Amino acid sequence: DAGVIQSPRHEVTEMGQEVTLRCKPISGHNSLFWYRQTMMRGLELLIYFNNNVPIDDSGMPEDRFSAKMPNASFSTLKIQPSEPRDSAVYFCATQALNTEAFFGQGTRLTVV
């Protein structure tokens, strides 16, 4: 298995633009997590899904952020409109019932 696959690896966008981050989980993993990492705040949970259903989105900073998991093989995190303070590394992690959480390589987002 190739592990958790995130795309793009790097994204530079202008303030106000829409940004979509993508994640392909490890096959068979039924939990998926979106985290954001910054120097100031460390790793923060944004939202997580269990069996494609959003369970806890209390970490989503504001309405500009939305996440979907239309099927077991794919999830997106969208920011619309983006702002410079959204600049961070966004990680997707997935987990099966009795395994550790495996992280993707992350998407480094820069909003200018």
Added chain:
Amino acid sequence: RKEVEQDPGPFNVPEGATVAFNCTYSNSASQSFFWYRQDCRKEPKLLMSVYSSGNEDGRFTAQLNRASQYISLLIRDSKLSDSATYLCVVKDTGRRALTFGSGTRLQVQP
């Protein structure tokens, strides 16, 4: 107060030294505990789980003190390749998501 607190470091130690990291957590209902390692510009990866009785994996020893809500990681005979950020991680009862500390940075010097 943060849910999981760690000393950010950096800890600068010579090769061969023994170094210990500590972590405290605020939720007494937390059920599972881990140490993750994160290399510069890479994703976090599981280093080891932490059990109530304490556990060892080679040069690494993890301890949990539930009464004090305190977790520790001891690295013996440190190697240059141990240089990384070590993240203390807690999972609460009934919740699958992990809560991460901000990490402690370790730099092992020749």
